[in-house]
Amino acid sequence: MNIGYACLTVGVPGTKQRTCSMKNATPDVLRSIIETNLESLNRIVDYNIQNGIKLFRISSDIIPFGSHSVNTLRWWEEFGDKLQELGQKAMANGIRLSMHPGQYTVLNSTDEAVVARAIDDLHYHTRFLDAMGLGGEHKLILHIGGVYGDKDAATKRFIKQYHCLDANVQKRLVIENDDRQYTISDVLRIGESECIPVVFDNLHHQVNCDNSRSVSEWIHGCSETWKASDGVPKLHYSQADKEKRAGAHSATLAVDDFLEFYSALPQQDMDIMLEVKDKNLSAIKCINAIAAPKIQRLEKEWERYKYLVLERSPNSYNEIRQLLKDKTSYPLSAFYQLIDEAMETPVTAGNAVNAAQHVWGYFRELADEKTRLRVQQNLNKVSQGGSTKAMKRLLWNLAETWQQKYLLDSLYFMEVL
Numbered sequence: 001m002n003i004g005y006a007c008l009t010v011g012v013p014g015t016k017q018r019t020c021s022m023k024n025a026t027p028d029v030l031r032s033i034i035e036t037n038l039e040s041l042n043r044i045v046d047y048n049i050q051n052g053i054k055l056f057r058i059s060s061d062i063i064p065f066g067s068h069s070v071n072t073l074r075w076w077e078e079f080g081d082k083l084q085e086l087g088q089k090a091m092a093n094g095i096r097l098s099m100h101p102g103q104y105t106v107l108n109s110t111d112e113a114v115v116a117r118a119i120d121d122l123h124y125h126t127r128f129l130d131a132m133g134l135g136g137e138h139k140l141i142l143h144i145g146g147v148y149g150d151k152d153a154a155t156k157r158f159i160k161q162y163h164c165l166d167a168n169v170q171k172r173l174v175i176e177n178d179d180r181q182y183t184i185s186d187v188l189r190i191g192e193s194e195c196i197p198v199v200f201d202n203l204h205h206q207v208n209c210d211n212s213r214s215v216s217e218w219i220h221g222c223s224e225t226w227k228a229s230d231g232v233p234k235l236h237y238s239q240a241d242k243e244k245r246a247g248a249h250s251a252t253l254a255v256d257d258f259l260e261f262y263s264a265l266p267q268q269d270m271d272i273m274l275e276v277k278d279k280n281l282s283a284i285k286c287i288n289a290i291a292a293p294k295i296q297r298l299e300k301e302w303e304r305y306k307y308l309v310l311e312r313s314p315n316s317y318n319e320i321r322q323l324l325k326d327k328t329s330y331p332l333s334a335f336y337q338l339i340d341e342a343m344e345t346p347v348t349a350g351n352a353v354n355a356a357q358h359v360w361g362y363f364r365e366l367a368d369e370k371t372r373l374r375v376q377q378n379l380n381k382v383s384q385g386g387s388t389k390a391m392k393r394l395l396w397n398l399a400e401t402w403q404q405k406y407l408l409d410s411l412y413f414m415e416v417l
Helices: 027-050 080-092 112-131 151-164 167-172 184-194 202-207 215-223 255-263 280-290 295-312 314-323 332-343 349-360 369-383 389-401 411-416
Strands: 002-006 055-058 096-099 140-143 173-176 198-201 234-237 271-274
Touching: 002 280, 027 055, 027 080, 055 271, 080 096, 080 112, 096 112, 096 140, 112 140, 112 151, 112 167, 151 184, 167 173, 173 184, 184 198, 184 215, 198 202, 198 215, 202 215, 202 234, 255 280, 255 332, 271 280, 280 295, 280 332, 295 314, 295 332, 295 349, 295 411, 314 332, 349 369, 349 389, 369 389, 389 411
Parallel strands: 002 055, 002 271, 055 096, 140 173, 173 198, 198 234, 234 271
Antiparallel strands: none
């Protein structure tokens, strides 16, 4: 079983995606952005390899205006070598990639222009994965679309348009239940009748529920729609943000809730795509939750989190240090609960200065007098309630200057990366 995340990374330098407005989308601008975005994807793939993450969803925006006429570049040829290199790297390391066209890609619209744009968008996504040299197990996920006052008619339109798609698109397409219109039973009925693989989304199911079967039975039914050429079945997992609208994704995943879901799965030969705001951080959390219990996994996590936690909660910082002293244990739930609690704690000026001074300690003896003065000025501003960003940027630059890898991997800097 592989666990992954979608589109972006948190706290990983050099992985941001660029875009532009349509009025600025000249060939030269688009070429520059695509080059930057592919390099960003390359860094993401490297990060995933280093952290044992074997499932990743590529952002649809990696090629700006990929399905729009404003983009006249033959990008799949111009960047063909780079795309092939990325695809080969992913496959060599067992990483499964996917893409998820957005809410405006609607095959069953009553508007022919909307359908035409949806088909163009599916061709773009397929072309991107094809250009990477990826097999049919690397998927495109799509919702059925709207109801337009008549679900039966809308379903028939979707099926009709699906069968008009190119074979290359069809072999990649997977359909998913949504949180408003099409329940898992609606989607599974289409998948079974038209031989289309189905992804089960647990949070969409909670919001737009069909209780005629258990969750385990729905997941099993979906897995039966996947052929050997499709790869192992996939499902989407997320947790609700209780303070926002129904269906909104949580900031992070509660590890005990994930383990409860995981333990109830009807089979283990499945891939789980997490949909959560802290992206890769929750992916590593969930991978650690189901992996063989080794205290070294939590110690590695602690190296990343420690100054971020110290900045928010010195009490949690000290509790985690005590927790990890027993090298024969694997206190996964307590460890992540303390981190989650710390992350929900507002940063105070005193705690921010304390954490910054710990980080500054790595360079204090190396820095010249001018740098020491700049750091002290920034610390003074923070102590008076000012933003921590300028201080963190300065400390980050120092970490880069002296190549302090321990700090360069720290999540303490994630707000300025």
